[in-house]
Amino acid sequence: MTVSVVQFGGSNCDRDAVRALSHLDVDAERVWHEDGLPADTDGVVVPGGFSYGDYLRAGAMAARTPVMDEVRSLAEEGVPVLGVCNGAQIGCEAGLTEGAFTTNRSARFQCEHVHLRVERADTPWTRAYDEGEVLEVPIAHGEGRFEISDERLARLNGENGVLFRYCDADGNVTDEANPNGSTENVAGVLGERETVAVMMPHPERATLPDVGGTDGRGVLRAFS
Template sequence: MSATFGVIVFPGSNCDHDAYHAMAHVMNAKTKFLWHKDTDLSDIDFLLIPGGFSYGDYLRSGAIARFSPIMQSVIEFAEKGGPVLGICNGFQILLEAGLLPGAMMHNQQLRFVCKQTHLRCETSDTLFTRNIEEGRVLQIPVAHGEGNYFTDEDQLKKLQDNDQIVFRYCDSQGKVTEEANFNGSVDNIAGICNPQRNILGMMPHPERAVEELIGSDDGKLIFESVLDELAVA
């Protein structure tokens, strides 16, 4: 039986249909929408929390969505080892829910940024990157105003020591530079996982990079990794 992917929809989500299209129509995976008031995840094998402006980003990004009814089920799902991918606002929600460490601040230049970026895969030791060799450069777009990832020195050292930094912003040659770090994230961080490695939060949008027609299909590598992982689980 094929795995079922659930795409969570909050009031204000605007990348939910992008995520659904990527999974259902490009990756040919069984996919369904989950409204933020749903709580039954018994038929879901993989959760995707998409980008957007949940609850209009009032208070701060992800802070209100964290209290939606579905989030307690998401936490229980994740704590049992269920795979969860949070993209952009989804990453912010995972941080607010305490499923990943750290916080998001406004971009360093205080401007919304929407552009193609380069990411370097820092580890193949996650179910999201099992098919991506360490050091490979991916081209994946971003679209955010609060993507400046921050954590304190102690937590940053833990992320580094535990190999939890999954993606870093880099240039096209894979060099991690200050110039490539357009939003000011600490240590050029673009994506991190939890110690158990079943939760990934990333600011770039892999669901918008699954077809060469729109600029890049590098995002497919992430979803292919997930599908391969679930096929052998």
């Protein structure tokens, strides 16, 4: 599989994503957004960072670039697409998934390790885990609070569209374990197709044994 990691001005996790995927023997390359996606693209990662300096709001400008039209077309064909952190903001803004990400409850940038509970283990992104398993991965964001209307949240829950929720080390979903104030502790969601997902925590920063642990590997195995 050839994975295109889309690079915008302000992206800063594109190299992390390529290195993590390469460590899993996945062929990955950075692609400058203006160049469009290569014809042999079999998977897409929209990485973290601060595309366009987060002007207007995080992800809003990048979501309206021509390359995201290409990403949406591939997503509709069932090609795996993952948005991480700023990529999650871009994905929501581009309509790949429900909801939006906004300013943390603390109104501060937060960089720390958090725990996630796997809500489903039957998707490409979670097949390496057990349902209810607890992962430890890092976050690094200022606008990571997941927001969604009550109606859309009910639909998302009804369709089992939540991939991960913030929890404590024992798997308890509590307000204390919610680092940014996300609605119902949501940390990652699916799109209309299960091959599309966005998440605020960084699985690519938890794939190397000596750097951040390996709990995030299973997410990226969707590309292998």
